[in-house]
Each structure stands twice: as structure tokens, then as C-alpha cells.
Amino acid sequence: MPIQSYVALLRAVNVGGTGKLPMTELKAMAGELGLANVRTYIASGNLVFDSQLPEAEIKAALEARLARHAGKPLGVIIRSADEIRDVLAANPFPEAPGNRSVAIFLDAAPPADALEHARHAGGERMRLGRREIYVHYPQGQGQSKLIIPAAKTGTARNMNTVAKLVEMADAEGAPSARSR
Numbered sequence: 001m002p003i004q005s006y007v008a009l010l011r012a013v014n015v016g017g018t019g020k021l022p023m024t025e026l027k028a029m030a031g032e033l034g035l036a037n038v039r040t041y042i043a044s045g046n047l048v049f050d051s052q053l054p055e056a057e058i059k060a061a062l063e064a065r066l067a068r069h070a071g072k073p074l075g076v077i078i079r080s081a082d083e084i085r086d087v088l089a090a091n092p093f094p095e096a097p098g099n100r101s102v103a104i105f106l107d108a109a110p111p112a113d114a115l116e117h118a119r120h121a122g123g124e125r126m127r128l129g130r131r132e133i134y135v136h137y138p139q140g141q142g143q144s145k146l147i148i149p150a151a152k153t154g155t156a157r158n159m160n161t162v163a164k165l166v167e168m169a170d171a172e173g174a175p176s177a178r179s180r
Contacts, residue, residue, distance in 0.1 A: 001052050003036070005169045007084045008062055009105050010045025011075035011155040021045065021070070029069065033061045041164055046157070048168045055080070077105040077155055081169035083131075088162045092127040093136040098160035100140060104133040106154040114150035121146050 008030075010021070023040040026047060030038045035049040035058070051058055055078045066074040079087065093101045110133050115126045124146050125136040133151050137144050141156075157165070 001054060003050050003052050005037075005048065005050050005081035006055070006058060007079050007081065007165050007169060008045075008047040008049070008058070009077040009079070009155050009157060010047070010066070011077070011153075021066075025069070029065050030062070033065060039168055041168060042161070044157075044161075045155075046161065046165060048165060075153060075155065077107060079105065081166075084162065084169060085166050087129065087132055088159065088166050090129055090132075090134075091159055091162075092134050093125060093159075096136045096138075096159075098163065099158050100138065101134065101136045101159045102141065102156040103129065103159070103162055104135065104148070104151040104154040104156045106131050106133070106151070110150045114148065117149050119147045119149075 010026070023043055026045065027038050027040050030047055030049055034053075035051050038047065038049045040047055053061075059076050059078045062076045062078075063074065066076065087103050087105075091101060091103070109131055110128050112128070114128060114133060118126060122145060123138050124144060125138075126148070127134045133148060133154070135141075135146070135148070135156075137146075141158075
């Protein structure tokens, strides 16, 4: 398999005082696993890197290494540079401020009825993506009472962060599948 750029999104890292993991340690762990050109973005578990390994192997290796470090399982969502670019391009709320719209990244496609099971909506707009659930929080995520059961095992990143991860994946590292 050729080298390509990937993004890893860790779940529940440095949020609300739980899951503390300095990004320097995360970067070192990724290097120990043979991931190349490793970069991090803000202290919420965003990792950009290059690898020849397939997504499933990267995910398994990172989750195992993080579990050894933390003493408990930590979820990791992997996307190729092309996929993260597609997530940004598919944002169904491009007119909304980037800090008020998120993509909730999932390992698999959300169930077709996922949004029907959402509770406590108060003006939020939601749309299903390929392996994401998009949400626009007009009053901000911190003010929302919205619960989406299908998103429980996912991890959210606002569109500003997604855009920065696309920029990082495009700026350095391996060519994407589209550029070959």
C-alpha cells in the first residue's frame, strides 16, 4: 500500500478535565508505532500523519498503545486526508459559523433513522453524512441539550478544526490518493 496522509481523532481527550494526554506524548506514541511526519493540532486529540498501513491497522495500533498509556480504552477515529477533505466539503451548513457547526465522526455509517432518535433538540439542525453526523448549534454546543444516541461512540470536531486538519494534511506529508 502506498504512503498516504491520515487524521486520527481521539475520543474524550483533554475535555472537561478528563483524559489528560499531552500532545507531545501522543506524538511520541505515534512515532513509536512507525507513523511518519506526525503533527498534532490543539490539545484535544487531533493527529495528522503519514503511513502505509490501512486504516484498520492504524486504528488498532493506536487504540492498543493508548490503552496501555491510559490504563483504559480510548477510542480513535481514523480518516484519510481525502476523507477529511470530503467531510469539510459535504458540510450541509456552510453558512453557519465554523465554531457552531460540528461533524461527529463515527467508525461506521450512522443508521438511517439516527436523527429520529435524537432527543431534546432546541433549534439545532442535523444531517447524516457518510460516517458522520453533522450538527449546527445556533446557540453554541455548550448551551445545547441535544442528545443523539447514535453519536455516543463518536467524537465531534467543529468545522474550524476540520478545516485546519485538512490544511495540515494538504500542506505536508504524503500525497493524497486524489493527487496521484
